[in-house]
Amino acid sequence: MEEKRHISIGLTDDQVIEMYKTMLLARKIDERMWLLNRAGKIPFVISCQGQEAAQVGAAFALDREKDYVAPYYRDLAVVLAFGMTAQDLMLSGFAKAEDPNSGGRQMPGHFGQKKNRILTGSSPVTTQLPHAVGVALAAKMDNEDFATFVTLGEGSSNQGDFHEGLNFAGVHKLPVITMVENNGYAISVPVEKQLGCEKVSDRAIGYGMPGYTINGNDPLEVYEVVKEARERALRGDGPTLIEAMTHRLTAHSSDDDHKQYRTEEELEQAKKEDSILMFAEYLREANVLTDAKEEEMRKEIDALVNDATDYAENAAYATPESSLLHVYEE
Amino acid sequence: MTVMSYIQAVTTAIKEEMERDDQVFVLGEDVGKKGGVFKATEGLYDQFGEARVLDTPLAESAIAGVGIGAAMYGKRPIAEMQFADFIMPAVNQIISEAAKIRYRSNNDWTCPITIRAPYGGGIHGALYHSQSIEAIFANQPGLKIVMPSTPYDVKGLLKSSIRDNDPVLFLEHKRAYRLLKENVPEEDYTIPIGEADVKREGSDITVITYGLCVHFALQAAERLEEEGIDAHILDLRTIYPLDQEAIIEAAKKTGKVLLVTEDNKEGSIIGEVAAIIGENCLFDLDAPIKRLAGPDVPSMPYAPTMEKHFMMNPDKIEKAMKELADF
Numbered sequence: 001m002e003e004k005r006h007i008s009i010g011l012t013d014d015q016v017i018e019m020y021k022t023m024l025l026a027r028k029i030d031e032r033m034w035l036l037n038r039a040g041k042i043p044f045v046i047s048c049q050g051q052e053a054a055q056v057g058a059a060f061a062l063d064r065e066k067d068y069v070a071p072y073y074r075d076l077a078v079v080l081a082f083g084m085t086a087q088d089l090m091l092s093g094f095a096k097a098e099d100p101n102s103g104g105r106q107m108p109g110h111f112g113q114k115k116n117r118i119l120t121g122s123s124p125v126t127t128q129l130p131h132a133v134g135v136a137l138a139a140k141m142d143n144e145d146f147a148t149f150v151t152l153g154e155g156s157s158n159q160g161d162f163h164e165g166l167n168f169a170g171v172h173k174l175p176v177i178t179m180v181e182n183n184g185y186a187i188s189v190p191v192e193k194q195l196g197c198e199k200v201s202d203r204a205i206g207y208g209m210p211g212y213t214i215n216g217n218d219p220l221e222v223y224e225v226v227k228e229a230r231e232r233a234l235r236g237d238g239p240t241l242i243e244a245m246t247h248r249l250t251a252h253s254s255d256d257d258h259k260q261y262r263t264e265e266e267l268e269q270a271k272k273e274d275s276i277l278m279f280a281e282y283l284r285e286a287n288v289l290t291d292a293k294e295e296e297m298r299k300e301i302d303a304l305v306n307d308a309t310d311y312a313e314n315a316a317y318a319t320p321e322s323s324l325l326h327v328y329e330e
Numbered sequence: 331m332t333v334m335s336y337i338q339a340v341t342t343a344i345k346e347e348m349e350r351d352d353q354v355f356v357l358g359e360d361v362g363k364k365g366g367v368f369k370a371t372e373g374l375y376d377q378f379g380e381a382r383v384l385d386t387p388l389a390e391s392a393i394a395g396v397g398i399g400a401a402m403y404g405k406r407p408i409a410e411m412q413f414a415d416f417i418m419p420a421v422n423q424i425i426s427e428a429a430k431i432r433y434r435s436n437n438d439w440t441c442p443i444t445i446r447a448p449y450g451g452g453i454h455g456a457l458y459h460s461q462s463i464e465a466i467f468a469n470q471p472g473l474k475i476v477m478p479s480t481p482y483d484v485k486g487l488l489k490s491s492i493r494d495n496d497p498v499l500f501l502e503h504k505r506a507y508r509l510l511k512e513n514v515p516e517e518d519y520t521i522p523i524g525e526a527d528v529k530r531e532g533s534d535i536t537v538i539t540y541g542l543c544v545h546f547a548l549q550a551a552e553r554l555e556e557e558g559i560d561a562h563i564l565d566l567r568t569i570y571p572l573d574q575e576a577i578i579e580a581a582k583k584t585g586k587v588l589l590v591t592e593d594n595k596e597g598s599i600i601g602e603v604a605a606i607i608g609e610n611c612l613f614d615l616d617a618p619i620k621r622l623a624g625p626d627v628p629s630m631p632y633a634p635t636m637e638k639h640f641m642m643n644p645d646k647i648e649k650a651m652k653e654l655a656d657f
Contacts, residue, residue: 103436134399164392
């Protein structure tokens with residue numbers, strides 16, 4: 001009998017179930033955020049939907065006890081895998097004082113949590129890339145054996161910080177893995193109007209590092225490539241650029257209507273390739289996931305999301321005066 | 331005590347901080363083998379090695395951004411911008427990132443980086459090697475801006491900047507590098523960021539300024555002393571956030587205030603100093619607040635005639651001080 005794909009790349013049945021569960025939890029939190037937004041309860045949401053496979057595949061290939069991540073705004077599943085909880089994310093959605101990302105100061109999607117080595121992020125895109133390179137530089141200086149993982153969208157690969165940061169990492173052979181989650185759109189502008197080259201990974205050669213374009217809808221393929229990149233980083237062989245091809249299943253954000261610039265057919269096709277459906281199918285075929293197991297998992301996730309929502313909705317806002325705190329060290 | 335130039339004080343402060351704390355390192359263009367285009371990092375590469383005195387690619391946003399990342403991790407980077415004029419590609423990293431990291435993470439993450447940059451004119455540097463860039467950064471809470479005027483202050487304030495747990499923009503006047511020398515203690519000392527300093531006690535008029543202009547104002551004050559005009563000179567030292575208490579006290583002391591900067595006049599730091607005095611000292615003033623600054627042209631031209639016309643000097647300050655004293 002042919003060996004199952006996940007076994008052949010070193011993942012156990014339990015691990016792939018955990019991956020699927022993380023993808024599903026990310027999706028359910030995201031869907032709840034949209035409901036809350038449309039109900040007028042939270043002002044803003046920006047989605048991970050369609051990119052969960054790339055995010056979870058990558059996160060599971062990293063050492064989640066040691067590695068540093070510099071996520072971008074769609075990386076809900078990355079931060080979940082790195083230890084942020086559904087409740088933490090709902091607190092951020094509702095902008096409550098207990099939100100570990102920012103205490104309600106930043107919009108949702110602006111992740112950061114020091115205890116889980118998730119660097120704090122801003123809204124101007126790609127600024128996190130040089131930060132990840134800086135953490136990797138510190139790791140190299142201190143002979144530490146961890147890697148740094150940074151993500152961004154394909155539109156962001158046009159920013160100067162992409163070029164400056166990757167070139168710096170290439171010159172100093174730093175242990176940093178850059179994953180571009182190419183969902184085909186920078187808000188409304190399609191990839192063919194974003195890139196002068198065919199693929200983002202074509203750019204890797206200019207920075208002296210390997211570049212790969214992979215199927216971001218397949219968490220196992222992403223896992224395999226990121227794992228190899230991590231091994232390369234820890235061997236001292238330097239950085240890797242990975243372009244994970246994904247779909248964006250929602251509008252850019254709750255303030256956008258993507259029907260203005262995307263066709264029905266295109267959206268239908270993207271939904272057919274939804275990584276959550278496809279991964280579930282694989283897991284069933286591999287006899288890892290059963291109907292009963294999935295039912296149990298969905299119940300557990302529903303309860304988790306409900307509890308997180310209730311908790312966050314009832315949690316306190318920061319006091320008005322606390323907006324004056326933490327400008328400088330106090 | 332040892333006689334030290336302004337730039338030697340820079341080098342000494344960095345060297346001593348690198349000896350004191352393994353987390354301190356230097357990164358920038360030409361800072362390694364060459365020791366910097368002005369020689370501010372001379373000898374550090376030989377003493378501390380390539381890993382802690384890092385020649386970077388020619389890319390300012392990466393110099394700032396990589397430094398910021400390392401600072402978030404727990405390092406104490408000293409990032410050098412070769413000329414303050416070239417800091418512009420790094421503005422997003424400094425303003426959107428460094429200045430906001432503590433605030434936006436609700437005190438979870440911090441960014442203890444020092445960004446050094448030589449600013450100022452009078453060295454035939456033309457438009458893009460002469461600028462004063464402090465006003466661009468001087469309304470960014472979360473960031474501190476230090477602009478010392480003497481070798482003694484350089485050593486103490488640069489040490490404080492490196493030890494500070496928030497980002498500091500440390501601006502050094504490039505003409506002061508070899509022009510100014512004085513006795514500097516060999517032992518370790520720091521000067522608190524955020525405190526202005528009275529550089530000359532006087533009772534007739536008050537001059538408030540910073541950087542190289544402090545030196546020019548002191549020269550002007552010496553000449554005017556012979557004419558019986560006794561000037562009080564306050565050196566801001568930290569230009570963001572400003573030492574409001576010291577500004578108010580200095581203004582009230584004489585009731586006649588001259589504010590001096592080498593920067594273009596409109597929108598410069600001294601406008602904010604004037605506002606602080608206006609808000610707090612109206613009934614203590616005996617004359618309108620007077621500002622002396624560079625002209626509102628884009629930058630300092632190359633030809634000596636035009637450069638001299640733009641650049642601040644003791645004569646210009648003396649004339650303005652005399653006018654104010656006569657008011």
